[in-house]
Amino acid sequence: MMTTAPMITTEWCARSAWVVAPDLIGCTIVRQFPAGRQLRGLIVETEAYQQDDPGCHGYRGRTPRTAVIFGPAGYSYVYLIYGIYHCLNLVTDRNGFGSAVLIRAVQLDQASLQNIPPPPRKSPEKIHRLAAGPGKLCQVMGIDRRHNAQPLAVQPEQAEPALWITHRTDAWQRSYEAGQQQLIQTTRIGLSQGQELPWRWYLQHCPAVSKRAVAKR
DNA sequence: GGTAGGATTACG
DNA sequence: GTAATCCTACCT
Numbered sequence: 489m490m491t492t493a494p495m496i497t498t499e500w501c502a503r504s505a506w507v508v509a510p511d512l513i514g515c516t517i518v519r520q521f522p523a524g525r526q527l528r529g530l531i532v533e534t535e536a537y538q539q540d541d542p543g544c545h546g547y548r549g550r551t552p553r554t555a556v557i558f559g560p561a562g563y564s565y566v567y568l569i570y571g572i573y574h575c576l577n578l579v580t581d582r583n584g585f586g587s588a589v590l591i592r593a594v595q596l597d598q599a600s601l602q603n604i605p606p607p608p609r610k611s612p613e614k615i616h617r618l619a620a621g622p623g624k625l626c627q628v629m630g631i632d633r634r635h636n637a638q639p640l641a642v643q644p645e646q647a648e649p650a651l652w653i654t655h656r657t658d659a660w661q662r663s664y665e666a667g668q669q670q671l672i673q674t675t676r677i678g679l680s681q682g683q684e685l686p687w688r689w690y691l692q693h694c695p696a697v698s699k700r701a702v703a704k705r
Numbered sequence: 706g707g708t709a710g711g712a713t714t715a716c717g
Numbered sequence: 718g719t720a721a722t723c724c725t726a727c728c729t
Contacts, residue, residue, distance in 0.1 A: 553726085
């Protein structure tokens, strides 16, 4: 039985952000520490951004901070938000076009839960929400601006990668195709502009998702 | 050189 | 509702 899947490729990333974003659900973020400790998180929530969208950091053109999202696909874009938290993105689409997918939530696997320093002496109900939010996932996985503009896709020459993304496992894909996983598409969170675009995706019924769609009434 | 505000979060 | 906390981007 396959427990790990191959790394994503730059070609796979080089598609529209709103195509990559739902495809990233079910993929895994792997965080490798020098000492050998490894954390793995199943991606359960994503948002797409691109330069012609007013919610995108690249909307007003390329700046030093956002330069990486205008570059080739497959790289990380990590930025500091509110002076406190970091957010992790995967750069998508063609070189020269600013776009990225924000990873909003992951579900840590069982082994990873054993491997986080301030151990989860939390209630079981809280444990699966340790990485339920873009700031929380970076915090718990030790991701910060040192990880900005790093390749997250296959990079043969990379000596000691600290962070990468693997595809859905066959088992996950099978369960998805069997209808046991459902993706919800809805609007993005926390924006002052572009709130109407339905460019957020998350796994239905997943407790690790940051926020559910606002219930209509 | 000055400053408004942010793809967040936890707590009241 | 609001504080925490630090850049970034933009203005003078």
